[in-house]
Amino acid sequence: MKPDTNPLTLGGLIDTLGSQLIHSLTGAIGLDQSVSIPVVYDPLDDLPDIPGGVLLMTGMDPSTADTLSALRVAAVRGFCAIVVKLRGSTPLELVRVAAEIPIAVLSVVDDAPWTHIGNLITAVIRSRSLVDPTDSAAGSDLFVLANAVATAFDGAVAIEDVDRNVLAYSNLEHHEIDPLRRSGILSRQVPDLAKHNEQYRRVMVANGMVRFPFDASDGELPRCAAAVRAGREDLGSIWVIVPEGGVHPDAEAALLEATRLAAVQILQARSSVNFERQVRAEWLRSVFDGSVVVASTATRFGVVPGVASVVVAFLFKAAETGASPPLMRQLTGVIEGHCSVFRANVSCVSIGPIVYVLFPAVRDATFPLRLAQGAAAAVESRLECGVYAALSSPKTGPEHLSDLRHEVDEVLGVLSSAGHFPDIASAGDIQAQMLLLHLKRELRDKPRLRHPGVSALINHDHAKGSEYRASLCAYFAAMGDMAAAAQHLNVHPNTLRYRIKRAETLFGLRLDSADDQLAIWIQLRLAEDHATLGS
Numbered sequence: 377m378k379p380d381t382n383p384l385t386l387g388g389l390i391d392t393l394g395s396q397l398i399h400s401l402t403g404a405i406g407l408d409q410s411v412s413i414p415v416v417y418d419p420l421d422d423l424p425d426i427p428g429g430v431l432l433m434t435g436m437d438p439s440t441a442d443t444l445s446a447l448r449v450a451a452v453r454g455f456c457a458i459v460v461k462l463r464g465s466t467p468l469e470l471v472r473v474a475a476e477i478p479i480a481v482l483s484v485v486d487d488a489p490w491t492h493i494g495n496l497i498t499a500v501i502r503s504r505s506l507v508d509p510t511d512s513a514a515g516s517d518l519f520v521l522a523n524a525v526a527t528a529f530d531g532a533v534a535i536e537d538v539d540r541n542v543l544a545y546s547n548l549e550h551h552e553i554d555p556l557r558r559s560g561i562l563s564r565q566v567p568d569l570a571k572h573n574e575q576y577r578r579v580m581v582a583n584g585m586v587r588f589p590f591d592a593s594d595g596e597l598p599r600c601a602a603a604v605r606a607g608r609e610d611l612g613s614i615w616v617i618v619p620e621g622g623v624h625p626d627a628e629a630a631l632l633e634a635t636r637l638a639a640v641q642i643l644q645a646r647s648s649v650n651f652e653r654q655v656r657a658e659w660l661r662s663v664f665d666g667s668v669v670v671a672s673t674a675t676r677f678g679v680v681p682g683v684a685s686v687v688v689a690f691l692f693k694a695a696e697t698g699a700s701p702p703l704m705r706q707l708t709g710v711i712e713g714h715c716s717v718f719r720a721n722v723s724c725v726s727i728g729p730i731v732y733v734l735f736p737a738v739r740d741a742t743f744p745l746r747l748a749q750g751a752a753a754a755v756e757s758r759l760e761c762g763v764y765a766a767l768s769s770p771k772t773g774p775e776h777l778s779d780l781r782h783e784v785d786e787v788l789g790v791l792s793s794a795g796h797f798p799d800i801a802s803a804g805d806i807q808a809q810m811l812l813l814h815l816k817r818e819l820r821d822k823p824r825l826r827h828p829g830v831s832a833l834i835n836h837d838h839a840k841g842s843e844y845r846a847s848l849c850a851y852f853a854a855m856g857d858m859a860a861a862a863q864h865l866n867v868h869p870n871t872l873r874y875r876i877k878r879a880e881t882l883f884g885l886r887l888d889s890a891d892d893q894l895a896i897w898i899q900l901r902l903a904e905d906h907a908t909l910g911s
Contacts, residue, residue: 767784
C-alpha cells in the first residue's frame with residue numbers, strides 16, 4: 377500500500393462515509409477544504425484553534441441561537457465544518473449564515489451515535505495518509521467489519537485490543553446487549569472483573585472460537601469470541617453476543633475470517649499513526665531548518681492567520697547531555713504525550729539533543745508556560761531526568777517558525793550555561809544574558825573586535841596574580857561608586873583608585889567615556905581566562 381500524499385478534503389470525507397450517513401446542508405461550500413481532525417463541541421469550554429477541524433455539535437439543537445453562535449466561533453477558529461443532527465428541525469438561519477461566512481454545515485442521521493461518527497472520521501483521516509485510495513478493500517474500517525460480523529451472527533459485536541480497549545463495535549439497534557457491553561462501549565474499556573482474566577486467557581490460547589454461557593450472577597449474555605493475531609503476535613479479540621436462536625453452523629469460519637481482516641485493520645491503524653507522526657516530524661524539521669515554507673504548512677500544523685504561534689524546546693540537563701537515541705525517543709514521547717492531552721494540534725520533533733514542540737495558535741499567553749512546566753514535571757517523574765525548557769516569543773505566520781526555533785536554541789544555551797538561571801524561561805526573562813552570550817560568541821569568532829589592552833590585562837592577571845580585572849569589574853558594576861566597589865573588594869578606596877589609574881596606564885585603556893567603559897566592561901565580563909582572548 378502506498379501513502380496518499382494529497383490532503384483529505386471535506387468532499388472526500390463525505391464521499392467516503394456515504395450519503396446515507398452524512399450530507400452537506402450548504403451544498404458545495406467548503407467541500408474543497410482540507411480536513412484535519414474531529415472535535416467534540418462543549419459549550420462550557422473555549423473552542424480551540426483547529427484549522428480544518430470538523431466540529432461535532434453533540435447535544436445541540438441546530439435551530440437555536442447557541443448553535444448559531446458556535447458556528448461563527450468555529451469559523452474564526454479555522455474549522456471547515458460543523459456536524460449537526462436535525463431531529464426533524466429545519467435550521468434555515470444556520471444554513472444562511474454558514475453560506476455567508478462561509479463554513480460547511482453537515483448533517484448526520486439521528487440514530488448514528490456521536491462516538492461512532494467521530495471514530496469514523498478519525499479512521500478515514502488516518503487511513504488516507506497510509507492507504508492507496510484506489511484499493512477499496514484496504515479502505516474498510518473496523519466499525520464496518522463489526523457491523524458485517526453482527527449481521528452474519530445476528531448478534532452484537534465488539535472488537536478489542538490486547539489491553540481490552542474497545543476499538544470498534546456494531547451499532548445495529550435490533551441486537552440485544554447487556555449492561556457489561558453497554559459499559560464497555562461508553563468507557564471504551566472492558567469492565568475490570570475477576571472472571572474476565574480467565575475468559576481472555578482462554579480466548580488467547582485457543583486456535584478457534586471459544587464459547588461462554590449466560591452468567592446469571594451479573595446478567596452477562598452468552599458470548600463467543602476469537603483471538604486476533606498477526607503471526608504469533610496477539611493483537612486483540614472479537615466478541616459476539618450469541619442470539620436466542622444460537623450460532624449458525626458456519627459462524628466459526630466467518631468469525632475466524634473476520635479476525636484475519638481485523639488484524640489487517642489494526643496493523644494499518646498502528647502504521648497510520650506512526651506514518652502520520654513521522655510525516656509531521658520530518659515536515660516540521662524542514663520548517664525549523666528554514667528549507668520548507670509553503671502554503672500547506674499552515675494547514676498541516678494548525679497555524680491560524682493573525683494568531684501567534686509559540687515554540688517550546690526541551691533539553692536534558694548537564695548530567696544527561698549526550699543522551700542515547702532510545703532515551704531521546706522516550707523524552708520525545710513523554711513530552712508529546714503530555715502536551716497532546718491539552719492540545720489536539722500539537723506537533724513535536726527532536727533535532728539533535730533538543731525536543732521542540734510547536735503550539736500553532738496561542739490566544740492565552742500563559743498557556744505555553746503552564747504546559748512546559750507540566751511536561752518538565754512529567755519527564756522528571758517518568759524518566760527521572762531533569763530538563764531545561766525554553767519558550768519563544770509569540771509570532772504570527774509559518775514563515776517565522778524557523779526564527780522561533782533559533783530563539784529557543786539561544787535561550788537553552790543560556791539556561792544550560794554555568795549560571796544561576798531558572799530551568800524554564802522565555803527570551804524576555806533572560807534578554808540580557810542572551811545578548812551577552814551572543815557578544816561572547818562574536819568576540820570569540822572575531823578577534824578584531826577585542827581591545828588589545830583587555831587581552832593584555834587578562835594575561836597580566838594570569839601571569840602575575842594581579843587583580844586588575846576584578847577591580848575594574850567591581851568599579852563598573854558599582855556604576856562608578858568607588859566606595860561601594862572598594863567595600864565589595866574588601867580594599868581601601870585609594871587602593872582601588874590606584875589600580876584603575878594603573879590599568880589605564882599599563883594597558884592603554886580609556887575610561888573617560890561611557891561607551892569606552894561599557895565596551896571594556898563587556899569584554900572583561902565575557903573573558904573566562906587568558907586563553908579566551910589570546911596573547
